[in-house]
Amino acid sequence: MDAGSPGSLAGLGVPLVGGQQYPVCVEHPQVIDPHDPLVERVRAICLGYPEAVEKESFGRPTFRAGKKVFIWVSASMDRPFSIVFKPDGDERLAHLEDERYFVPPYWGPAGWLAIDFDHPDTDWTELAELVDTSYRQVALKRQLSALDTRDSQPLV
Secondary structure (H helix, E strand, O other): OOOOOOOOOOOOOOOEEOOEEOOOOOOOOOOOOOOOHHHHHHHHHHOOOOOEEEEEEOOEEEEEEOOEEEEEEOOOOOOOOEEEEOOOHHHHHHHHOOOOEEOOOOOHHHOOEEEEOOOOOOOHHHHHHHHHHHHHHHOOHHHHHHHHHOOOOOOO
8 A cells, every 4th residue: 555545544644664654553442440449459469479560451451470461451342340361271171161251352262261350249269369370370480489489378
């Protein structure tokens, strides 16, 4: 597509890169209010892990062990009050037999699962255990060592 053709980004102030036009930054709509009390509760659990950091990605809070994501908040626009987590391979099928768990779009084909956390009967201890398992799937050895030297109870 040349700069003057219909549908091009000409006139939008988008710089040319190698003769092609690319948007500098595509801003994603915020999927969920990051200050919602339920999101704050998930945040408190996730940031209790060694070297855990929060970074917004695709309009969602994500929690990372270093550079690797271990929790995505908001599996989809339809289910913003959910977490996407990486289950232990041996537990994945058992989780799928429980109707509370679902295969999220985008991450599901890679083995990730999701669960909603906005129900009044949400088991926050179970949710913390899912976060713990997901963290352990992606964390570096030094992060796991730091985790294992502290109290072994999941954060709730």
